[in-house]
Amino acid sequence: MTKPTFEQTQHFYRLVEEGKITRANFQAFLEKPTKFVADFFATTVNNGVGLISLIKLAVGPNNLSNINSDITPERFKLGEGVRDVKLQVLPYLDGETSEDCAKRLVSEGHTLENTGELAAFLAQHPEEVERWSWVFALGEASRWEHPDGSVSMPCAGVDGTDRGFDLDWFGRQCDSRYGVLVSVSSK
DSSP, X not given: OOOOOHHHHHHHHHHHHTTSSOHHHHHXXXXXXXXXXXXXXXXXXXXXXXXXXXXXXXXXXXXXXXXXXXXXXXXXXXXXXXXXXXXXXXXXXXXXEHHHHHHHHHHTTEEEOOHHHHHHHHHHOHHHHHTSXXXXXXXXXXXXXXXXXXXXXXXEEEETXXXXXXXXXXXXXXXXXXXXXXXXXXX
């Protein structure tokens, strides 16, 4: 079990003092730090196979109908080639929007991951995705602006043998049952 460091505990306490998180979030952190201090998962992302192939591999042949058809290579760009990354899922704070969550995580030194990384993570670590209601990719390349101005972002979910790759509204308020895929940047 991952235990929070003194520095992590102090960081959360400062967030309470600054009014950025509630005392309930701080209490949740103290009761179940693994929800807030996540392990890293080694993940290989092969962008060379293409977005749709990555997602089909992630959900598996029995769940192809659980892929949102609005997720296309034209809307969600992939990086180049094959790369190995260490990824983790961190929680939203209760009542936090995706936009606020993205700003918070970047300010804490995390890199927000994109659609390709989310698909690879779902394929290689479905048991970690299943711990969450949904896991979101909030990186800039994973935000699709609709003609009406609303913005969608991809999310992955697992429920037993069911796997899904969907889109959700970027302005949505979430709680700590929802996670965001990140890696630590080299700041």
